Amino acid sequence: MNLKQCVALLALTFTGVVFAQTAQESAIKKLIEPKLGQGVKVDSIIKTPYGGLYEVRVGSDILYTDEKAQYLFVGNVIDAKSGTNYTKARTDELSKIKFSDLPLESALKMVKGDGKRVIAVFEDPNCGYCKRFRKTLAGMDNITVYTFLYNILSEDSTVKSKNVWCSADRNKAWDDWMLNGKAPSAAPANCTTPNEKILALGQKLRVNGTPAIFFADGSRVPGAMDAKGLEEKFASLNSAK
Template sequence: MKRMTLKTISLALGLLATSMALAQTPQELAIKKLVEPRLGEGTKVDSVTKTPYAGLYEVRVGSDVLYTDEKAQYLFLGNVIDAQTSTDLTKLRTDELSKVKFSDLPLDIALKTVTGNGKRVIAIFEDPNCGYCKRFRKTLQGVENLTVYTFVYNILSDDSLVKSKNIWCSADKNKAWDDWMLNGKAAPTAIGNCAMPNDRILALGKKLRVTGTPTIIFTDGSRLPGAVDVKALEAKFASLK
């Protein structure tokens, strides 16, 4: 494989993004027509784009990527790695595809907590029954100057919605969430007509392809899955400067 520096990799990804915005070539359209039926009923190929490496064509299904040859005779599942630099080209591409426009997030349906000056901002998808979320919530106690928007994403069990509604309908929902996630203190049972935006949050998570909790989204649109530690979180914030 031809050696690619980080600069040429960035350029290649830029070219891919540009080509995605343009009409697909007859060759790419032909490949799409051949590949789509082979991926299973109901699977929609969003685009086929020729890559700048190894003569491969990228087949994109949402934010997932696979590859094929120019005649669509073979499908390649897995990551393309630059053997010279050990750069995972597929991961770079899928990270780009999974980016979120932070300003478009409906923060009005998220819980909000602020520590210090709050200048560092993240959004998190969390489930009240998620042990990793609880671990990460404790990690956040060691991070200064942070604003956290929490989307209560009830996907783990039926009981998740019950717990979340009780928290959402509390007098201080932000405190009630922390009480539960940090100390295991359950909120009192919700009464009356209080409703939480569960359907809107589920739709948002589906749209953004959030498949697990916690999922952390940064202001540059990138995301990190799982309960990362303070060191990884601080490194990510440093990279945003």
């Protein structure tokens, strides 16, 4: 079974699981949940098409157990023949978002060239990896970048983001700081920002670190990417159309 077939089968399992396996899944959940630690809640359990394992999903984390919940398996399920990482494929699918639902009006917008290749990125002004990624983006062409100012590293992050947002030229102020270390001028006291809205959005999307990159198909990449990685990702998205 190849990767696409496996993911498709899991999707079909989700659609029919309520009717076909509710009792068994409930039994496994009842047995396994107390073993995961106090306060941990299992979001779903489904039977996988490999090895008789059951997938235990906690948020976007994937674990595995047997039908009697006697054993708990932590790690990746990899096809020994093809090398396909089924666990990664599943977590990638779970972490997808609906790109069109993002409040793009609350993000900085940078367009280079034809702007056809679109990403959204959550960045903190005090994030070193974000600054590295910003340098990568500066060398890219034919791209549109929506930047959400996601302040999670310090109180000073909120101040810097407000100063950037309230600047006459937000993109210039952001690049001046991220690329050149030139701090933006202090924001007027009456200037309002979407900081709290973006913080809530990031928490809802389980953005736990910066940068977090989202592509037009809804897939995400946590952490900075280099130019080669970005080009390969865009190429794969184009070939999938």
